[in-house]
Structure formats: structure tokens, C-alpha cells
Amino acid sequence: MGSAILGARNLTGCEHRLALDFASSEAAARTGETAEANRRIEAAQSHRRHVIDALRQFQSHRQAGAVVLVDEPDHRGRVAATRAAMDAGAEWILQASLPTDAQRGRRGHAEALVRQGDGYVPIIIVNHRVTTPIAEPREGETPSLQTSPLSGWEPAPDPTRSFRSQRRDVMRLAQLAAMLDDLGRLHAPRDEALGGLIGLDADCIVAIPLGEVADDYDAIFTRRRAIAEGLIPTAPRKVSECRSCHWWPRCEAELVQQRDVSLVVGGNQGTVLRDIGVVTIDQLADYRGREPEDWVGSTKFPDTIVSAKSWVRDIPLVRRRERPRVRRADVEVDVDMESFSERGAYLWGTLLTDNTNPERPVVYRPFVTWDPLPTRDEGRSFAEFWAWLMSERNAAHQAGKTFAAYCYSQHAENRWLRGSADRFGDMPGVPSRKTVDAFIASDEWVDIFEAVGDNFVCPRGKGLKRIAPVAGFGWRDDEAGGEASMEWYAAAVALDGAELDLSQRDRLLEYNEDDVQATKVLREWIAGDDVLRLPLAADLLAENSGA
Known part of the structure; x- marks a missing residue:
């Protein structure tokens, strides 16, 4: 397998999905995205177009060349237009595409690049809410969140909102910052860099401190690239992401055949069970030892044994109490x-x-x-x-x-x-x-x-x-x-x-x-x-x- 080139999507989520997506032997077997995934993609694209139009309107007073909309039909053309806009010192570059870095294994695009000094701040647009209103800001408390108006990059403490962080957004911005830094186009040293995030409400730009996650990003990127290149083996495990993954029918068949314990116990609890040698549902159903000392999570250990027994015997539900109860009313x-x-x-x-x-x-x-x-x-x-x-x-x-x-x-x-x-x-x-x-x-x-x-x-x-x-x-x-x-x-x-x-x-x-x-x-x-x-x-x- 050749050197893998990762986009931001490859930096989060299931590692086994990443391995399957990049395995050349699986190329012919890949299926398309689920209908739900396609709906989310289409909705996100529509939202981005709407917000990009709004950003253009905010900058309509600027002189010619200050705002560049990159709309070339192919990737090579978009990259060339983006680089030309940066070389010309454009204030805003909308729908920017950065050159794919085959050596370092990175590719990426930003809904906007806004110039600060001699470099650029990457801004992305997402189709979910990224802030929550604060009903009563505390007096004298310095806000931890900085936001900027859509009309320009002017980050300032914002006491009216709190940040709703999603890892995939932060990792995407971190990747863009790394790429801009490699090009000598980042607006600040990487450990001081900021990124911008515009959410569903599109009422502000949230300033994300990217220096705080730079080391985490580097470690994740290194591991993920190794997985994509087949250097680190992976195996299927049932996780929440499975329900929307196009690989799930294949993984489910493997897990059922193996009677894998992740079908009834997820997350870190499955890891704890594997550490004590419990890898199948049948082993868990027959477990007679003590509860593992490092048991974590909200699911109680006895419940996992009951779930395993139920799975083996095809029992849909098991009562916890002699007489179940629920509040009733007139x-x-x-x-x-x-x-x-x-x-x-x-x-x-x-x-x-x-x-x-x-x-x-x-x-x-x-x-x-x-x-x-x-x-x-x-x-x-x-x-x-x-x-x-x-x-x-x-x-x-x-x-x-x-x-x-x-x-x-x-x-x-x-x-x-x-x-x-x-x-x-x-x-x-x-x-x-x-x-x-x-x-x-x-x-x-x-x-x-x-x-x-x-x-x-x-x-x-x-x-x-x-x-x-x-x-x-x-x-x-x-x-x-x-x-x-x-x-x-x-x-x-x-x-x-x-x-x-x-x-x-x-x-x-x-x-x-x-x-x-x-x-x-x-x-x-x-x-x-x-x-x-x-x-x-x-x-x-x-x-x-x-x-």
C-alpha cells in the first residue's frame, strides 16, 4: 500500500472504518454512503453555500481583489486560484483549497481564509450548533470563549455564549493550520494560531485556540496515517458510529460470526473485558469471577452478564424487579x-x-x-x-x-x-x-x-x-x-x-x-x-x- 493522504474526516471516528476505506483490496467492494449520510452531506453543503453568500455580502464594500471566491470546477484549478489569491494578498478567500501534500500525507480545504498580518486564519462552516446561549453571565468572570462578528475577524471575549465543542471540527482546523504552516501562510506561530468556526446559527465566528491541540493533532495524525497505510492492524468493534457506516453490514457479519463481546458491551467496558480474557458473548454469559477492578461506565457489570445470557438465548428483555413500575395518571x-x-x-x-x-x-x-x-x-x-x-x-x-x-x-x-x-x-x-x-x-x-x-x-x-x-x-x-x-x-x-x-x-x-x-x-x-x-x-x- 502506498503513502496515504488523509483528509480531516479521517482523523476522528472508527479506526477500522479508516483501514477499510484505505485498503486497496477493498476498493471494488466499497459501497456508497448511507441515505442518512448523503442527506447530512447535502444539508451541510446547502448551509455552507448560504453562509458563504452572507460572508460575501458583508465584504461587498471592499475594493476589487480584496475578496476572492474560488469557484473553479476542478481541484487543480481551485488550488491554483487559492495560491494566486494568497500571493496577491487577498483579504478574504472563500471556498479555498490548499495544495495536497503527498509527502506529509495531508489534504484540506477551508470555507474561508481571512488575512491577518502576513498569513491567514482558516475558517470552516459546519451544519450544527457550536455555541449555547448563557442566560445570565456571571459578573466579574472572564469569558473563556472568544467570538468574532461575521463581518470581519475581530475575536473578543464573549460572555453571552459557551462553546459546544466537537472533536472533528477542532481536528479539521488543526489540520488546516498545519498545512498553512507548512506553506508559510499561517497567521501566527502554530502554538499561537487561531481558527474560526461558523455553526448552524451563523451569528458569529467562534475563535478556536489551535495551539492547545497541536500536539494532540500530531499524535493522532501519525497514528491514523499508519493505520491507513496498513502498518497498524485494526479489527471490527461495535460502536455508536456503526449505525450510519456503510461498512456495518460487513462488520456486523464478522462480529456475529465471532460472537464478539462488543455486540453487547461497548466502549471502554469492552476493553476492560478483553484485558481479562473475555472476548466473546458466550464467555461473558458464563463469567463467574469477580467484577473487574477497573470497571468503568454507566452500565453495571452484572447487567452485562445478563445481556450476554439474553443474547445467547434470544431473550428480548429481562426484568430487574418482580413487578415493573411506571407512573400512571387519570x-x-x-x-x-x-x-x-x-x-x-x-x-x-x-x-x-x-x-x-x-x-x-x-x-x-x-x-x-x-x-x-x-x-x-x-x-x-x-x-x-x-x-x-x-x-x-x-x-x-x-x-x-x-x-x-x-x-x-x-x-x-x-x-x-x-x-x-x-x-x-x-x-x-x-x-x-x-x-x-x-x-x-x-x-x-x-x-x-x-x-x-x-x-x-x-x-x-x-x-x-x-x-x-x-x-x-x-x-x-x-x-x-x-x-x-x-x-x-x-x-x-x-x-x-x-x-x-x-x-x-x-x-x-x-x-x-x-x-x-x-x-x-x-x-x-x-x-x-x-x-x-x-x-x-x-x-x-x-x-x-x-x-
Whole structure:
């Protein structure tokens, strides 16, 4: 295998994927990106074009030649145009491509290079949020974050935001800084260099101190290049990245054949098990020794043994307690939110059940905007959802009835409850952040995902699509899922140039309705008697103790 040339994408994520992507013998077997990956790529490209247009507008007052947009059709032409712009001392170079460095093994491009002194600061644009608003900055505390307006490179302490760091963004900027430094074009010594990061909100440029990560980048780059060149062997392991990887079908087949322990235990816990000689699911299922002293992570060691036994015997769930429990109420509302990437939440679906009045129909109510995200109309639909939810809550209280609203994995719902209050607080009917936080903190907001984890060991994951079928629920659409819904939404609103297909709106509403129905069926099953047919974790563990 020849010398590998790495782009920024190769610096993070699964090392085995990197090895497979670069193995020449696998070239003919490579498959294309998943539909979800292609959607993310297209959305990111659209966002970058929009922000680059905005950057051009901010600099439109400058004289000719000060701002250069590199738009040549081929890579060689883009590199030549970028170098010519740097040689001419352009103030802003948009869509810049740096020359591929075959000797050092690096390639890269920047959405913008902005001149500072005799060199350039690299700026990249990403399609996710990179800052979080700080509601009440602390007086007298020096902000750790520096930001600059989009109109020019003027970094200054920013007490209104905190940084939402993602490693792949920082590594990409570090690679660009290294390349500029090799060309003698970096604006400062490498240990003092800064990079710029523009996120989804595109309301500022975050200044990233790259000197702090230079040594880390060098070590990572050296190892990753060695992997790409076949000098360091890798093996498949199941990680979170697998679900969106085009190599997963191949890796999964290998792992299942090997009965690899990573299928039930992930991350550092799998490393700990390998260190004590437990490499297969069967070995873990039969484990009779002490818990490893250096056991880490949130999953308890006995749970991993139960998961392994369940995997071997094809048991979908195992009870933690004799009688599972979940909070119930007189009036119950199941809630499911649909969002698109980080652009916003376009749909809040609800299903109300009044257990004190069997004649009251159980009706699905969606609160939705079909204006393409991001849109202010999102605030209108959220306000209507909130008003309806609170009116039902208040009516239950006034009638002396208990009330509870349920979701599956409140992390997502809470994020958009709070985010909607923050972003649309000036619109009629939108609650304050304080009001939303009070509701989230109350015992009337119940997370069924947490209830599942509290009541069961889940050997094959805790996702709603995996757990609800155990309770007897099935989705009407065979393709239903988060990844597919992204494609449906893009067509439903003709997002980013997609062809408009109004039938996808009905499909999304049906999918959302099924999600709230699944949540209802699952929580009622947890509280019922059929769940008692599942085995108890204590009984499975007793097999290994000889009890």
C-alpha cells in the first residue's frame, strides 16, 4: 500500500472504518454512503453555500481583489486560484483549497481564509450548533470563549455564549493550520494560531485556540496515517458510529460470526473485558469471577452478564424487579416531537387518554409547521402545542384528576422545549424558559425511556423501535425510523432543492402518530401482567453463582 493522504474526516471516528476505506483490496467492494449520510452531506453543503453568500455580502464594500471566491470546477484549478489569491494578498478567500501534500500525507480545504498580518486564519462552516446561549453571565468572570462578528475577524471575549465543542471540527482546523504552516501562510506561530468556526446559527465566528491541540493533532495524525497505510492492524468493534457506516453490514457479519463481546458491551467496558480474557458473548454469559477492578461506565457489570445470557438465548428483555413500575395518571398525554437535524422541531404529536372517562375518544393531535426549517412559524406551532397541553393539564387539576405527560427519551424533547422557549420567547403564547424548566422538573413529565432502563435489562438496545414490539406494537410503515423521516421531511417541504411531494406529509403524521401510540402501548404493558412472563435478572445471575 502506498503513502496515504488523509483528509480531516479521517482523523476522528472508527479506526477500522479508516483501514477499510484505505485498503486497496477493498476498493471494488466499497459501497456508497448511507441515505442518512448523503442527506447530512447535502444539508451541510446547502448551509455552507448560504453562509458563504452572507460572508460575501458583508465584504461587498471592499475594493476589487480584496475578496476572492474560488469557484473553479476542478481541484487543480481551485488550488491554483487559492495560491494566486494568497500571493496577491487577498483579504478574504472563500471556498479555498490548499495544495495536497503527498509527502506529509495531508489534504484540506477551508470555507474561508481571512488575512491577518502576513498569513491567514482558516475558517470552516459546519451544519450544527457550536455555541449555547448563557442566560445570565456571571459578573466579574472572564469569558473563556472568544467570538468574532461575521463581518470581519475581530475575536473578543464573549460572555453571552459557551462553546459546544466537537472533536472533528477542532481536528479539521488543526489540520488546516498545519498545512498553512507548512506553506508559510499561517497567521501566527502554530502554538499561537487561531481558527474560526461558523455553526448552524451563523451569528458569529467562534475563535478556536489551535495551539492547545497541536500536539494532540500530531499524535493522532501519525497514528491514523499508519493505520491507513496498513502498518497498524485494526479489527471490527461495535460502536455508536456503526449505525450510519456503510461498512456495518460487513462488520456486523464478522462480529456475529465471532460472537464478539462488543455486540453487547461497548466502549471502554469492552476493553476492560478483553484485558481479562473475555472476548466473546458466550464467555461473558458464563463469567463467574469477580467484577473487574477497573470497571468503568454507566452500565453495571452484572447487567452485562445478563445481556450476554439474553443474547445467547434470544431473550428480548429481562426484568430487574418482580413487578415493573411506571407512573400512571387519570389523564395521560403521550408526546413525540419530530425535528430536522439542528434546524428546528416542526411537529409535536400528542395522544390524550382520560382513564376516568372511557367515553372520551383517544385522539391523535399534531401541532405542525410545513414551512421549511428554520422558520418563525415553528414558534407558532410550538405555542399552539404548549397552550393545548397546559389547558388539558389545568382542566385535569381543576377536576381533581391526576395528570401526566409522557415521552420516549426526554433528552430530545427537553432540548426543543427549552430551545423553542429561548428562540421564540417574543412570540405570543410561547412560554418562558423558566416555565418550561418548571414543567420538565415536575413529576408530571415522565420519560418512558428512563422507565425502561429502570425496569429492564435491554440486551439489544433501548430504542422505542426495539422495545415497543416486545409489548406487541408494530409500526404501519415498514420503513419507519429517524433516518427515513429525514428523507420524508425533505420531500414534504421541498427542502434544499428537493422535489416537493405532499404525500410525505401524511406519511410523517402517520409515523408520528405511531410513535405516540407505541409509547402508550409500552407504558401500559409495563404496568400490566403480561410483562411478568419475562425472566428475572436475579434468576439468570444465580445460574453463575451456583445458587
